[in-house]
Each structure stands twice: as structure tokens, then as C-alpha cells.
Amino acid sequence: MKYSHEKLMEEKVFKDPVHRYIHVRDRVIWDLIGTKEFQRLRRIKQLGTTYLTFHGAEHSRFNHSLGVYEIVRRIVDDVFVNRQEWKQEERLLSLCAALLHDLGHGPFSHSFEKVFNLDHEQFTQQIILGDTEVNAVLKKVAEDFPKKVAEVIAKTYANKLVVSLISSQIDADRMDYLQRDAYFTGVSYGHFDMERILRVMRPREEQVVIKQSGMHAVEDYIMSRYQMYWQVYFHPVTRSAEVILTKILHRAKYLSESGYTFAQEPVHFYSMFNGHVTLADYLKMDEAVMLYYFQCWENEEDAILKDLCSRFANRRLFKYVEFHPSNEQMNKLMELNTLFKKAGIDPEYYLVVDSSSDLPYDFYRPGEEEERLPIHLLKNNGEIRELSRESQIVDAISGKRRTDHKLYFPEDLLRDESTKKIVKRQIRRLLDLPE
Structure with missing residues (x-):
């Protein structure tokens, strides 16, 4: 039997809190799950720093990837x-x-990417196409299968x-x-009737369409997506943690x-610092590694790195x-920058504007940077x-981008006795x- 059609002797199931069970019968899928590159996703949180706001948010990219596969x-x-618009040979792909x-x-996904100018989708493709266990499994299907x-x-x-x-607006x-x-x-907020949506999906040449009876x-x-973004994904406390995380990485870089001698040398970060990240370097980085460095850096001589790492580790x-x-x-921000410097607080690391923006639904806008299929x-x-x-509900929010701006700062330093009182009062x- 060809590898692409090979089934397991007995179906494997993963118990899942969202889908109840995730079913695996294809040998290819089972072998992919067992690769070291896929198992690494157990060590990457799905929601980055959100666990510091919602304590239950400890789930991983591994959980999520299995869930997407199951859907x-x-x-x-x-x-x-058995629908004529669907080609059964595309199933395994x-x-x-x-x-x-x-x-x-x-x-920590997006914060990590921003600091080091990395793109996780490019690395996904590198893992699939490179000298990896994942690539070896896919090549057993066909030589060109990893490329597809x-x-x-x-x-x-x-x-x-x-x-x-x-990858669409309803995927x-x-x-x-x-x-x-x-x-x-x-x-x-994130709950919706997925069973109903699946029942009314129909394949067409370019994309899935939804029967009119499933519109509601x-x-x-x-x-649900709109509410999740503003109540969970863009939560201001989560963004505070992301700000600190980002500033730790900027400071270490x-x-x-600058030639600083670290007590704990950031050997895992060197390729990120110099902009020459190999796939092997990238795959060695996970959240356990980063948190280890943050814990070590709490004992560094550099006061800023030491303080930021302590804040992140201990949720200050x-x-x-x-x-x-x-x-x-903006004039007020410039004045605050000056006052922070007078107070001995570096505004580069301790006075940060963070902006979040979302477009909950949009129709096709050809040529735009984020053109979307409706x-x-x-x-x-x-x-x-x-x-x-x-x-009418969707029309009311179509094409309407909502943006939120926050200014982040360490209030505890503004209460510090060593900070000049007159400067503190102005800040x-x-x-x-309140005074």
C-alpha cells in the first residue's frame, strides 16, 4: 500500500476539551505528530503572555494545531x-x-518576531522544506509533497x-x-455554533461558501471574534507583559x-542579535529556554535588564x-520623556506607547496591503x-478598524523615595x- 493511503492498525484519539476527541487514522498524520519539530510546539504557548492575565491560558500551539487538523x-x-467541487486527492494535503x-x-510568538524581525510563516515553510523530520515524513508521500x-x-x-x-475569514x-x-x-465571548457552520459549508472553486440558512x-x-480580540487578545494587562518582554529582548540585544559581559551569556540569542538566524538556531528556542535566561538575568549587574526580568518573572x-x-x-509625551530622564528613569524602557488594532470583517479590497477574500x-x-x-449586523462593522492606544509606565518607581519629589509630582x- 502506498504511504499516502496507509492507515493505522487502530485509530488513535487525543482527548480534547474543545472537540471532545481528535481522531487520527492516517499513518502520515501520526508520523508528523511524532516529529521533534511538531513536539516542540508543546513548549510554545498559544497565547504568549496572556497567562499573566488569565491564569488558565497555559495551552500550547500543539493543542491548537491538533484542533485545526480535526476541524x-x-x-x-x-x-x-462526494461533492463534485471537492477533489478527494487534496484530502491528505x-x-x-x-x-x-x-x-x-x-x-511568545509575535513579541519575539517583532524584536528580531522574524516571520513565523517563513520558518514554517523552512521546516517543511528543510532538512527536518517533518520534511522526511512528507517526502515519503511524494518528492514534491513538502512543496505543496x-x-x-x-x-x-x-x-x-x-x-x-x-486561511480565510472563516477558516x-x-x-x-x-x-x-x-x-x-x-x-x-469566543463561543459560537461551529456544528451549525460545518453543516452549512459548501465547497466552491475558489473557497468555501455558506448556505444562507447558516447566516446567523x-x-x-x-x-465572537470581535469580542475575543478586545476582551482577551488586546487586554491591556497582557499588553503590559508584552511591553516588558519586548524591552527585555531589546535591552539584552x-x-x-555594546560589549557588555553577561554573567549568563545569551548563547541561544546570538544569531537573533546579529540577524543571521539559521533554522537550527530557531528550533532551539522555546519558552522554557527564554524563561531560563530571564531568571538568570535577574542577577545581572545591568540594573535595567535585572529589573525588567524581575518584573516579568514575578508579574510586577x-x-x-x-x-x-x-x-x-504627543507634546505631553515629550515632556514626560524629559521628566523621566530627570528622575533617573530611562524612558526608552520605562515609558512606552502600545497600540492594538483589529478589523473584524472586511470584504474584498484589491491592491490593499491586507486584501481579504469575503x-x-x-x-x-x-x-x-x-x-x-x-x-445588517456584519455590514455595521465591515471595514471598520478599531484601534486602542495605551501609555505604559512603572508606577512603583514614581513612588520610590530616591526619585526627586518635584519631578515625581510633575510626572x-x-x-x-493621584498624589
Whole structure:
């Protein structure tokens, strides 16, 4: 029997709090799960620093990747099966792409990427195409199979229907992380009727469409996503932790470039610091490694690195106030920078503006930087209509980007006895803090 069609002697199942069971019968999928590159995802949290806000948010990219695989498996094995628009030979490719779509995430994901100018999707493709255990498994299917999986993840694969299963405005990726993140954070916002959505999905040449009778379930899904972003993903306390994490990495990089002698040399970071990151270097980095360094750096001589690491490890986070980037507020920020320096507090690390922005749903806007394929409804008469043309709820939020700005700072340092009283008073007045 060809490897691509080989089944396990007995179906394997993973007990899952979101989908109840995750079913694996394909030998290829089971072998991919067992690779060291996929097992590394157990050591990468799905929600980065969110566990410092919602204590239950300890779930991993491993959990999520299995969940996305399971949703796609249900779609291709139950929903799409025997439909003429679906090519059954794309089944295994869809399952592998779903399982491996997050393979290249680094520790603390987006904060890590921003500091070192890295792209987890590029590393996902490198893992799939490089000298890895994952690549060896995929090549057993066919010599060009790793390339096809990488193309699906890069959204360049010719069959856009396959791409849309894991990358669209209503895909398996989003359907899993909304429910999974809601479960582990303990909030109710991310819940929607996924069973209903799966039942009304239909394959078309370019993407999945939704039967008109399922429109209200999709409305609920979009509103769930909107609420999760503002109540969980962009929570100001989580962003405070991300600010500190980012500043730790910036400080360590600066010290390394300045010739500072570390008590605990950042050997795992050197390639990130100099911008020459090999795949082997990248795969050695996980959150356990980073947290080890942070714990060691609490004993460094550099006061800033020592303080920031202590804050992150012991959850002594920055406070925040609302900030609007108007001329008046920017002038206030410049004045605060000057006062922080007078107080002996480096504003580069201790006075930070952080902005979060989200576009909950958008229709197709060709040529724009983030052009998006819309969600299409299949009407009873066979006509296909873009969702916001039929739904007043979705129309109300379509194309409307919401942005939030916060100014983060260490209030405890403003209470420090060593800080000049007159400067402290001026800073607190500008930040609208009580004396």
C-alpha cells in the first residue's frame, strides 16, 4: 500500500476539551505528530503572555494545531465528501497543511518576531522544506509533497479552496482558536455554533461558501471574534507583559552589541542579535529556554535588564493610562520623556506607547496591503452574495478598524523615595495620577 493511503492498525484519539476527541487514522498524520519539530510546539504557548492575565491560558500551539487538523478532517471527511467541487486527492494535503500551519511559531510568538524581525510563516515553510523530520515524513508521500504543503500555508497553492480551509475569514484556524482560547481563559465571548457552520459549508472553486440558512451562525462567529480580540487578545494587562518582554529582548540585544559581559551569556540569542538566524538556531528556542535566561538575568549587574526580568518573572507589570496620539498628547509625551530622564528613569524602557488594532470583517479590497477574500453566502436560488450585503449586523462593522492606544509606565518607581519629589509630582500630574 502506498504511504499516502496507509492507515493505522487502530485509530488513535487525543482527548480534547474543545472537540471532545481528535481522531487520527492516517499513518502520515501520526508520523508528523511524532516529529521533534511538531513536539516542540508543546513548549510554545498559544497565547504568549496572556497567562499573566488569565491564569488558565497555559495551552500550547500543539493543542491548537491538533484542533485545526480535526476541524479540517471533519470538513473533508464528512462535509465535502462526494461533492463534485471537492477533489478527494487534496484530502491528505489539506490535513497536513492544517496540522503544520503553526509549525514555525517562536517563543511568545509575535513579541519575539517583532524584536528580531522574524516571520513565523517563513520558518514554517523552512521546516517543511528543510532538512527536518517533518520534511522526511512528507517526502515519503511524494518528492514534491513538502512543496505543496508549504504552498498551501503560503497561500500560493493553485487550488484556493484548499488554502481557504486554513486561511480565510472563516477558516479552521480561527474556528479552533476562538473556542480554545475562550475555554482556557474562562471567558464566554469566543463561543459560537461551529456544528451549525460545518453543516452549512459548501465547497466552491475558489473557497468555501455558506448556505444562507447558516447566516446567523456566521454572524455569531464574527461577533465572537470581535469580542475575543478586545476582551482577551488586546487586554491591556497582557499588553503590559508584552511591553516588558519586548524591552527585555531589546535591552539584552543592546548590551550584547555594546560589549557588555553577561554573567549568563545569551548563547541561544546570538544569531537573533546579529540577524543571521539559521533554522537550527530557531528550533532551539522555546519558552522554557527564554524563561531560563530571564531568571538568570535577574542577577545581572545591568540594573535595567535585572529589573525588567524581575518584573516579568514575578508579574510586577507596568501600569497604563489611555493615550491618544494627538498633538497635545504627543507634546505631553515629550515632556514626560524629559521628566523621566530627570528622575533617573530611562524612558526608552520605562515609558512606552502600545497600540492594538483589529478589523473584524472586511470584504474584498484589491491592491490593499491586507486584501481579504469575503465570506460568501449561497442563497436558496443558487446566487452567491457577499455576507455584508445580506447581514445588517456584519455590514455595521465591515471595514471598520478599531484601534486602542495605551501609555505604559512603572508606577512603583514614581513612588520610590530616591526619585526627586518635584519631578515625581510633575510626572504624576501629566499622567493624571493621584498624589
